Amino acid sequence: MPTAKKKTTTVSAPPERRRELLDTAAEVFAAQGYNATTVRRIADEAGMLAGSLYYHFDSKESMVDEILSTFLTELWDGYDAVLAAGLGPRETIEALVTESFREIDRHRAAVAIYQKESAHLAAQPRFGYLTDSQRKFERAWLGTLERGVSDGVFRADLDIRLTYRFVRDTVWVAASWYRPGGHHSPEEIARQYLSMVLDGIALRNETALRE
Secondary structure (H helix, E strand, O other): OOOOOOOOOOOOOOHHHHHHHHHHHHHHHHHHOOOOOOHHHHHHHHOOOHHHHOOOOOOHHHHHHHHHHHHHHHHHHHHHHHHOOOOOHHHHHHHHHHHHHHHHHHOHHHHHHHHHHHHHHOOOHHHHHHHHHHHHHHHHHHHHHHHHHHOOOEOOOOOHHHHHHHHHHHHHHHHHOOOOOOOOOHHHHHHHHHHHHHHHHEOOOHHHHHO
């Protein structure tokens, strides 16, 4: 006769402690991968017993869910504000890139997890919001690039989807090397990236070229 599964009761930790535990879990997930990470490993990194961690979270799935949902909620708070500001296409791209680097600064490990794990996590009903966010993200960027071409701000021959993929991947891959508190602020890194990207897609001044 099978034994009954022991029910785990979670308790609310102080917000600061909960944040610390999630930050630790995020670093482990980012470094080792979701599937390879055990609750015991997270507990070891947090300096506690695995059983004690279950008092705060019922599973590693709950932890990665909270890590990703917190990151995406904050990301979209920033993106929605940019998209609602009525900026021109170039200014919108600049603001979105800058906001992206600010989020990498705040949630570097969560960005790395999102990049590595979202495809297979999204297959689970609990993580359906990952697919919704990706579609919304794509619409925002493609729509802005299309508007830029239509308004004559970006080149008429621009491959919109290829440009979107290039900018997206170029920005988010920075999570693999960026470390908070480095020599450059998120805004400075964004400015450097934008200088490289927009010099390639912004409509050039023909008069200036002739001179």
